[in-house]
Amino acid sequence: MGRARPACHTEGVSPPQPDAERLGEMLRSRGLRRTPSRVAVLAVLEPVDGHLSVADIHQRVLAVTGAAGPDLATVYRTVTTLVDHGVVHALAVDGGLTTYGLAEHPHHHAVCTECAAIIEVPAQRLSIALEHASEASSFTLSEQAGLTLHGLCPGCQPR
Ligand SMILES: [Zn+2]
Numbered sequence: 001m002g003r004a005r006p007a008c009h010t011e012g013v014s015p016p017q018p019d020a021e022r023l024g025e026m027l028r029s030r031g032l033r034r035t036p037s038r039v040a041v042l043a044v045l046e047p048v049d050g051h052l053s054v055a056d057i058h059q060r061v062l063a064v065t066g067a068a069g070p071d072l073a074t075v076y077r078t079v080t081t082l083v084d085h086g087v088v089h090a091l092a093v094d095g096g097l098t099t100y101g102l103a104e105h106p107h108h109h110a111v112c113t114e115c116a117a118i119i120e121v122p123a124q125r126l127s128i129a130l131e132h133a134s135e136a137s138s139f140t141l142s143e144q145a146g147l148t149l150h151g152l153c154p155g156c157q158p159r
């Protein structure tokens with residue numbers, strides 16, 4: 001048979017490319033028009049696996065777009081719209097900032113008590129623990145509502 005075709009896309013791992021098409025589809029499926037600022041916010045949040053404050057989102061958007069990017073108020077409005085439509089969800093931590101993350105996959109949150117970083121924990125990983133907790137307390141727990149765990153993020157753990 002013919003020569004084996006070279007595997008072309010495994011070498012040289014490129015930085016995660018925000019896929020504007022897919023992000024646009026994510027918006028469309030929630031009944032939202034695709035706008036540059038919405039796509040920009042999603043492109044920032046998608047690779048994070050955690051939550052960011054509006055100021056952080058704004059900074060990261062500007063890192064991509066340069067000074068021509070949306071201002072903070074626009075990013076704030078955009079994030080609010082995305083929350084209203086269930087694309088993004090908000091998490092308020094006691095005494096901290098409200099942060100935002102993609103709502104696409106059910107997840108819980110782990111908050112670093114040292115630096116306040118918020119890491120998402122896939123809901124699946126905790127579903128058995130939740131079942132046990134419900135059985136023990138006859139309390140109905142919702143995966144939608146989510147849990148907030150506290151601990152140290154990898155960066156803050158003592159070596
Ligand atoms: Zn979240």
Ligand SMILES: [Zn+2]
Pocket residue numbers: 112113114115116117152153154155156
């Ligand atoms: Zn930390």
